[in-house]
Amino acid sequence: MSIEERSRLVRGLALAAGFDEVGIAPAGPVGRAAELHAWLAAGRHGEMDYLRRHRELRVDPCKLLPGARSVIVVAQQYRQTRDGRPASGGRAERAGGEMLPGPRGRIARYAWGRDYHRVLRRKLMALADELQAAIGEPIETRVCVDTAPILEREAGASAGVGWIGKNTMLIHPRLGSFFFLGEIVTTLELRPTEAITDHCRSCHRCLDACPTRALDAPYHMDARRCIAYLTIEHRGPVPADLQPLMGDWVYGCDICQDVCPFNAKASPTRESAYELSDRYPLPPRPLLSELREWTPEQHAAQLAGSAMKRATPDMLRRNAAIAAGNAAAR
Numbered sequence: 001m002s003i004e005e006r007s008r009l010v011r012g013l014a015l016a017a018g019f020d021e022v023g024i025a026p027a028g029p030v031g032r033a034a035e036l037h038a039w040l041a042a043g044r045h046g047e048m049d050y051l052r053r054h055r056e057l058r059v060d061p062c063k064l065l066p067g068a069r070s071v072i073v074v075a076q077q078y079r080q081t082r083d084g085r086p087a088s089g090g091r092a093e094r095a096g097g098e099m100l101p102g103p104r105g106r107i108a109r110y111a112w113g114r115d116y117h118r119v120l121r122r123k124l125m126a127l128a129d130e131l132q133a134a135i136g137e138p139i140e141t142r143v144c145v146d147t148a149p150i151l152e153r154e155a156g157a158s159a160g161v162g163w164i165g166k167n168t169m170l171i172h173p174r175l176g177s178f179f180f181l182g183e184i185v186t187t188l189e190l191r192p193t194e195a196i197t198d199h200c201r202s203c204h205r206c207l208d209a210c211p212t213r214a215l216d217a218p219y220h221m222d223a224r225r226c227i228a229y230l231t232i233e234h235r236g237p238v239p240a241d242l243q244p245l246m247g248d249w250v251y252g253c254d255i256c257q258d259v260c261p262f263n264a265k266a267s268p269t270r271e272s273a274y275e276l277s278d279r280y281p282l283p284p285r286p287l288l289s290e291l292r293e294w295t296p297e298q299h300a301a302q303l304a305g306s307a308m309k310r311a312t313p314d315m316l317r318r319n320a321a322i323a324a325g326n327a328a329a330r
């Protein structure tokens with residue numbers, strides 16, 4: 001099979017598997033390794049020490065899989081067909097059939113359905129198996145979703161899946177940015193896809209909308225100020241000056257994506273696992289009074305199968321208390 005035929009095969013198999021976009025990057029050192037090192041040296045990663053620990057692996061997929069020739073990058077959209085109004089169902093809405101009073105928190109869209117790590121990994125493993133069978137010769141593959149030490153947005157940008165926007169998200173002209181990324185690093189030689197040019201141009205809506213000024217310059221983020229970091233990654237108390245700026249977010253933040261014009265017309269997900277359901281995990285606007293009272297057992301039971309279990313019970317209670325304080329101040 002020629003390199004072109006193999007590359008077409010990869011694209012065909014990935015799209016048939018239900019991914020919304022696929023691209024191929026050459027394996028090898030990424031272009032912006034120096035930016036990652038500078039970002040870490042400035043301490044802008046906060047407590048996310050895992051980013052420091054594997055920084056040499058992160059900038060070169062060949063270190064992840066010796067002999068790697070290509071990185072297949074897939075995107076899977078997750079924006080739901082239903083919007084996150086409180087009436088959309090779920091346990092926290094009712095107690096004994098009664099509506100409970102009090103303010104509600106807000107959960108970022110990416111955590112509304114089932115844990116994407118599991119959904120995407122399973123699909124990518126199946127794709128790697130199919131590829132292996134179709135190629136008919138031994139190849140090595142390593143599947144990565146989020147937690148592997150790889151700069152996924154850099155890989156996605158060099159694979160032509162999107163461009164890195166001023167809000168630091170990978171954006172696709174048609175799909176917007178509400179998608180997850182996953183990769184198959186492989187020893188198979190494939191034809192790289194052409195990169196997409198930056199479409200942000202003179203727009204700066206995301207920078208203007210970010211409530212905490214975490215986006216302190218175009219394409220640059222101080223994660224220590226990002227609400228996603230503060231609610232999901234940061235343990236211990238949130239700095240007092242940032243608390244009032246966090247609004248009602250209790251897990252993640254979507255503001256710099258909600259305002260992006262490329263998300264306005266993007267279609268919703270085709271993956272039922274990411275849709276809101278009465279089982280997974282919480283309504284997107286949970287009652288703060290309920291979140292604040294959860295026991296560790298309730299936390300484990302309610303968040304089984306959800307990406308939200310990354311936050312400890314203490315962190316969720318802390319986030320709910322901050323959101324309640326902000327609601328009271330309003």
Ligand code: B12
Nearest residue numbers: 032035036108146152153169170180181219228229252253
């Ligand atoms: C750590 C992390 C975070 C941190 C830090 C975010 C950040 N901007 O770095 C926090 C907790 C804040 C976070 C938040 C979110 N995250 Co996150 N996160 C990650 C993780 C695990 C590592 C990212 C990383 O290495 N950051 C370090 C920085 C320096 O690297 P980078 O973001 O790739 O940045 C590169 C570019 O900025 C570039 N660069 C530097 N200067 C310049 C200048 C120009 C002009 C250009 C073009 C580029 C450029 O160089 C950098 C290094 O190569 C990735 C998964 C992965 N393994 O990559 C997911 C990932 C990036 N996150 C994801 C998601 C969904 C989110 C949230 C939307 C979740 C939410 N709703 O709350 C938010 C979005 C916030 C935002 N605006 O970025 C998705 C993004 C998908 C996409 N379409 O881009 C990823 C890819 C996970 C996945 N598998 O889908 N995240």
Ligand code: SF4
Nearest residue numbers: 210226227253255256
């Ligand atoms: S996710 Fe929220 S806090 Fe973080 S950069 Fe975007 S708008 Fe700012």
Ligand code: SF4
Nearest residue numbers: 165166200203206260
């Ligand atoms: S809001 Fe505007 S500047 Fe920000 S990422 Fe979207 S297009 Fe780019």
